[in-house]
Amino acid sequence: MEKVKHIQGTIVAIPVNDIDTDQIIPARFLKVTDKDGLGKAAFCDWRYLDDGSTPNPDFILNNPAYAGASVLIAGNNFGCGSSREHAPWALIGAGFKAVISTEFADIFRNNALKNGLLPIIVDEETQEQLFSLADEDPSTSVSVDVDAQRLTLPDGRQIQFPLDGFSKYCLLNGVDQLGYLLNLDDEVRDYEARNPQRVATTA
Amino acid sequence: MTNNGRPRTLFEKVWDAHTVRDQSEDSPAVLYIDLHLVHEVTSPQAFSMLRERGLRVRRPDLTIGTMDHSTPTTPRNELGIIPVADAMAAKQLDTFTQNCGDFGIPMYALGDEHQGIVHVIGPEKGLTQPGMTIVCGDSHTSTHGAFGALAFGIGTSEVGHVLATQTLLQNKPKTMAVNVEGKLEEGVTAKDIILAIIARIGIGGGTGHVFEYRGEAIRGLSMEGRMTVCNMSIEGGARAGMIAPDDTTFEYISGRKYAPSSADWDAALADWGRLPTDDGAAYDQEITLRAEELIPMITYGTNPGMGMPITAAVPAPDEERDYNKKIALDKALAYMDLQPGQQLLGKPIDVVFIGSCTNSRISDLRQAAKFIEGRQVAESVRMMVVPGSQQVKRQAESEGLDAVFRAAGAEWREAGCSMCIAMNGDQLEPGQYAVSTSNRNFEGRQGKGGRTFLASPLTAAASAVAGVVSDPRAML
Ligand code: SF4
Numbered sequence: 283m284e285k286v287k288h289i290q291g292t293i294v295a296i297p298v299n300d301i302d303t304d305q306i307i308p309a310r311f312l313k314v315t316d317k318d319g320l321g322k323a324a325f326c327d328w329r330y331l332d333d334g335s336t337p338n339p340d341f342i343l344n345n346p347a348y349a350g351a352s353v354l355i356a357g358n359n360f361g362c363g364s365s366r367e368h369a370p371w372a373l374i375g376a377g378f379k380a381v382i383s384t385e386f387a388d389i390f391r392n393n394a395l396k397n398g399l400l401p402i403i404v405d406e407e408t409q410e411q412l413f414s415l416a417d418e419d420p421s422t423s424v425s426v427d428v429d430a431q432r433l434t435l436p437d438g439r440q441i442q443f444p445l446d447g448f449s450k451y452c453l454l455n456g457v458d459q460l461g462y463l464l465n466l467d468d469e470v471r472d473y474e475a476r477n478p479q480r481v482a483t484t485a
Numbered sequence: 486m487t488n489n490g491r492p493r494t495l496f497e498k499v500w501d502a503h504t505v506r507d508q509s510e511d512s513p514a515v516l517y518i519d520l521h522l523v524h525e526v527t528s529p530q531a532f533s534m535l536r537e538r539g540l541r542v543r544r545p546d547l548t549i550g551t552m553d554h555s556t557p558t559t560p561r562n563e564l565g566i567i568p569v570a571d572a573m574a575a576k577q578l579d580t581f582t583q584n585c586g587d588f589g590i591p592m593y594a595l596g597d598e599h600q601g602i603v604h605v606i607g608p609e610k611g612l613t614q615p616g617m618t619i620v621c622g623d624s625h626t627s628t629h630g631a632f633g634a635l636a637f638g639i640g641t642s643e644v645g646h647v648l649a650t651q652t653l654l655q656n657k658p659k660t661m662a663v664n665v666e667g668k669l670e671e672g673v674t675a676k677d678i679i680l681a682i683i684a685r686i687g688i689g690g691g692t693g694h695v696f697e698y699r700g701e702a703i704r705g706l707s708m709e710g711r712m713t714v715c716n717m718s719i720e721g722g723a724r725a726g727m728i729a730p731d732d733t734t735f736e737y738i739s740g741r742k743y744a745p746s747s748a749d750w751d752a753a754l755a756d757w758g759r760l761p762t763d764d765g766a767a768y769d770q771e772i773t774l775r776a777e778e779l780i781p782m783i784t785y786g787t788n789p790g791m792g793m794p795i796t797a798a799v800p801a802p803d804e805e806r807d808y809n810k811k812i813a814l815d816k817a818l819a820y821m822d823l824q825p826g827q828q829l830l831g832k833p834i835d836v837v838f839i840g841s842c843t844n845s846r847i848s849d850l851r852q853a854a855k856f857i858e859g860r861q862v863a864e865s866v867r868m869m870v871v872p873g874s875q876q877v878k879r880q881a882e883s884e885g886l887d888a889v890f891r892a893a894g895a896e897w898r899e900a901g902c903s904m905c906i907a908m909n910g911d912q913l914e915p916g917q918y919a920v921s922t923s924n925r926n927f928e929g930r931q932g933k934g935g936r937t938f939l940a941s942p943l944t945a946a947a948s949a950v951a952g953v954v955s956d957p958r959a960m961l
Contacts, residue, residue, distance in 0.1 A: 299813045300688055300788050304927040309908040313555055313573035315529035315580045327929045332915065334933075358809060359689040362722065362788070363927060365624040365638035366527065385689055388658075388724050389624060393640035446656065448512045459642075460534075463650040466505065466515060470652055473505045473517050480519045480617050481743045483549040483591050 285456035286398045289379045289426040291352030294342055295416035296325075301356055302363035303390065307372040309364075320368055321375020343376070347420035352379045355412045359383070360401075361390025370394040380426060382433070384409055395449045396459065400426065402433055402443045411435070428453050492763035495729050496660050496695045499635040499760070503618045505652055513654045519617040520547055521647045522603045523590065525581035526554040526908075527622030531645035532584040540649045542588040547651060549612065550585045550592035552578055553602045557910050558871050558898035567596045567899055571910065588648070601874020601900045604628040604842035608712065609876055611741025615730035615757040620647055625842050625924065626725075627718040631711035632738070633730035633760050635695070638719065658724065659769035661694040665702040667776040672958035674852075675710035676844060676922065676941035678702065679717040680782035681774060684792035691723030694770065697762065698728050702776035708737040709848040716843045717924050720789035729761035781956055783829055784926050784939040786817035791926075795944065795956050801825030820928055821936050822916075829938065829954045836919035837868040837949035838931070839942055840898075841905035844922035845873030847880050849942045854886040856946040856957065857893045863952025868895035869911065871903040895949070907932045920948040 311323040326334075328341050337344040354373070360383040361369060370393050373381065380400040391401050404412070415422045415436065425434045428450060433441045452459060493501070500516075508514040521544075528550075535542070542548060555574040561567050569575040578595060585592035593600040599610070604625055607613040615633035620626060622644040629636035639653065646653055665678055683690075696718050703711065711728050718726030728734075735754060738744045745753040784792040785799045791814070793800070799818065802825060805811040818825065839845070839853050850872060862868045870890045872878040878900050881887055887897045904911040905923035913919055913935025922945050926937035938954060947957035 297812075298816065299809050300790075302788065302925075302927045304925070304930050308929055308933070309554075309906045312526050312908055313571070313577050315577055316533065317530055327933055332934070357813075359692070359722075362688055363624065363719075363925065365622055365640055367530075367622075367640035367642060385692060387689070387722065388692060389638055389640060393642065396640065396642040446513070447510065448654070451511075459654050460538075460646050460649060462512075463515065463646055463652055463654065464540075466650070466652070469505050469515070470517070470650065477502075477517070479544075479547060480614060481612050482546045483520075483612065483743075484546040484589075485743070 283398050283452070283456050283458045286400065286453040287428050289353065289400060290423065291379060292350060292421060292423045293353045293355055293412060293416045294348040294351035295355040295413045296342060297357050297413045299357035300359045300362055303361060303366050303369040304363055306361070306369040307366065312366060312368055317371045319375070320372040321377070324372040324376040350377065352377055353424055354378050354381045355409065355416055356381055356383045359385045359387065362387040365389045367393045367397070370397045370399045374399055382409070382412060395453070398453065400428065400453070402426065404433070404441055404443060408441055492766040494660050494762045494766045494768060495633060495697055495727050495760055496635060499616055499618065500657065502616065508657055513656045516618060516653050516655045518547070518620050518647050518651055518653060520607070520612055520619045522607055522619070522621035522626070523548060523550045523644065524554055524603050524621070524623065525552050525577050527641050528584065528644055529577065529580050530641050531648055532588065534645045535588070535648060542590060542648045544651045545589040548590045548648070550581065550590050551600055551603050551606055552581060552593070552595045554902045554906060555909050556595045556901040558901045558903045559910070560899065561596065565596070569595070574909065598875050601876065602842045602845065602902055604716065605846060605873030605877065608632065608708070609741070609874060611738055611744035614738060614753070615734060616760050620653065624719045625716050627723070628712050628716040628842055630715040630718065630725050630727040631708060632734055633727055633757070635725055635727065637724040659694045661691060661696050661723070661770040661772070662768040663696050663698050664700040664771065664773040665698065665776055666700045666773060667702055668705065669702055669776045669779065672943060672961055673779050673781060674941045674943060675706050675713040677779055677782045678776070679714045680784065680789070680792045680939065681779050683717065683721045683789050684782065685774070686721055686772065688720060688788050688790040689722045691718065691721040694723050696721070696723045696726035697768070698726060703728060704731065707848060708733060709846045712846070713843055717789065720924055730757050781941060781944050781958065783944065783954065784937070785821065785823060785829055786814065787820050787926060787928050789924065789926060789939060791817055792939070795830060795954070799823050799825055799827045799829065830956060832918070832954045833952060834866060834920055834948055834954060835917040836913055837866055837945050838871070838904045838919055838921040838923065839945050840869065840871030840873065840903050841923035842873065843924045844942050845871060845877065847877050849922065850877065850881050850886050851884070853942040853946040854889040856943060857895070857950065858889045860893060860950045862894040862949045865952050866949050868949040869898060869904060870895050871898045872900050874900045904931050906930070920945045920954060
């Protein structure tokens with residue numbers, strides 16, 4: 283994984299609560315065997331008209347003023363629903379580096395962090411402020427300091443956000459968790475020696 | 486079973502027994518995984534990662550694969566084969582076969598006598614047992630918690646972690662006791678219990694928590710009913726839901742293919758008997774519902790939290806005080822093309838889907854068949870009945886349930902996820918209304934533009950016969 287230390291980018295808002303992973307990437311796009319090309323399908327059913335290919339002019343991500351936005355401001359409880367990691371893959375493919383909401387579904391949050399997509403939790407007041415800023419001025423840009431766990435708004439206001447120490451360490455150093463787990467092989471062996479397996483699927 | 490005398494919950498006991506390394510200031514706990522279920526949709530990129538790094542699957546003997554999500558449920562051809570028309574799905578299934586073969590993972594391929602939805606086959610094979618940790622790249626892995634296992638969905642990166650190391654990094658979740666006291670009335674089922682719970686707490690209500698379902702009404706459910714309840718824990722935001730094992734659990738497991746046998750069985754029973762939550766153990770949160778107050782439930786909106794008693798009226802956005810909720814409700818009603826204050830009872834429907842890992846087990850099919858027997862599916866309704874596994878399908882056929890459904894005008898299909906996820910050819914047309922026994926009513930979940938009312942198999946069957954949303958209690 284690449285190191286993620288700072289994020290700087292323009293914002294775009296989808297002020298909808300409970301955006302589920304079926305909206306982020308509909309199931310019919312899950313027949314892939316790699317991670318490529320999912321960006322084009324992000325929010326597909328909102329982004330295109332009924333024919334599936336004509337861009338819906340009313341959908342914010344099709345507004346040229348917001349092209350290139352890399353920070354998504356979303357309604358409460360973002361990423362609920364399925365465990366598909368295709369959701370963060372699609373968001374990253376669509377150019378996003380961070381998502382800001384008041385709450386994230388657990389599995390989405392885990393999946394996002396493993397791919398270097400930063401879930402930033404803010405309070406409702408900040409969320410509202412960001413919705414307005416994005417609406418009023420598409421060139422609004424925010425910056426994020428991962429180490430300091432700090433989001434800086436255009437007016438200079440700084441907001442702290444929670445991030446567990448381990449995820450932060452992985453982001454800052456580009457460490458992927460698999461490497462960490464592979465290093466624990468001796469401990470896993472000890473565990474297995476003490477705890478007989480429960481079932482054997484190959485039996 | 487106490488830890489230094491401190492009473493513990495069921496969840497804590499299973500968690501404590503599986504920590505290879507405890508959680509610390511600097512890192513999450515490292516949890517050992519007893520059983521890893523894999524399927525074709527969320528695994529290919531994980532296997533690719535193993536290949537890129539030259540890693541093997543550490544414990545193929547704790548891993549099992551099945552094809553379910555992208556498989557068609559259309560009838561077999563004259564050679565007994567279920568043809569896969571979609572080229573991308575075919576490639577994904579081939580990739581899965583190749584991956585399981587290369588890495589030595591036992592796998593049930595499409596059409597195999599053991600194949601089925603991943604959360605149906607684990608329990609029916611006896612692989613799902615109390616006290617285990619079970620994961621799968623699928624959020625409805627919570628189903629297996631019905632046996633007192635700690636079971637939860639993971640993403641594809643984590644699928645790779647478990648394949649390579651049999652462990653996962655996890656922060657310890659909080660616990661919520663969900664008590665359902667009293668007895669259910671006739672015509673009210675496990676599905677109604679869980680829809681009522683989710684309507685009460687909302688779809689984010691359990692975020693960061695593991696549920697433990699308790700109380701007389703839960704104890705009174707069959708294992709299949711308990712699986713229905715645990716299945717939808719994730720719809721309440723909880724990654725896992727658990728029920729303490731008891732005689733109902735042990736009876737269900739006994740004699741199944743992977744169940745412990747003879748001497749091992751007695752030892753297992755002794756272990757399992759120590760799992761239930763100790764008296765005095767504390768939960769971080771607790772809620773209580775009364776079973777007698779429940780009636781059949783149905784959803785009206787575009788997330789599973791937008792549910793109500795079937796006799797109620799669709800709520801009005803204007804009466805919603807929370808601005809965000811008002812907007813969400815407005816949007817949902819527009820998508821569903823419903824009016825505030827409207828009754829759903831009597832609303833014409835186009836499709837009835839009985840299936841999915843929530844409600845595709847033999848007792849679900851028996852219940853629906855018993856209701857349908859001697860009745861006809863309304864002319865205007867397409868009714869699909871999709872067994873959860875080949876084993877369920879055979880059992881149902883041996884009891885003549887397929888004949889009952891067919892005689893009533895319903896389709897009897899091969900096993901799979903089918904219209905629950907609409908990535909396998911089974912889907913709603915834009916604008917259609919369906920009463921579905923599945924678990925998600927998100928926009929487009931059952932097909933682009935399709936509109937889903939989630940309900941129990943009984944409510945689904947009653948609605949199929951009447952051609953409109955119907956309360957099964959009036960027709961029992
Ligand atoms: S039946 Fe539906 S919810 Fe269950 S595993 Fe399949 S797609 Fe997922």
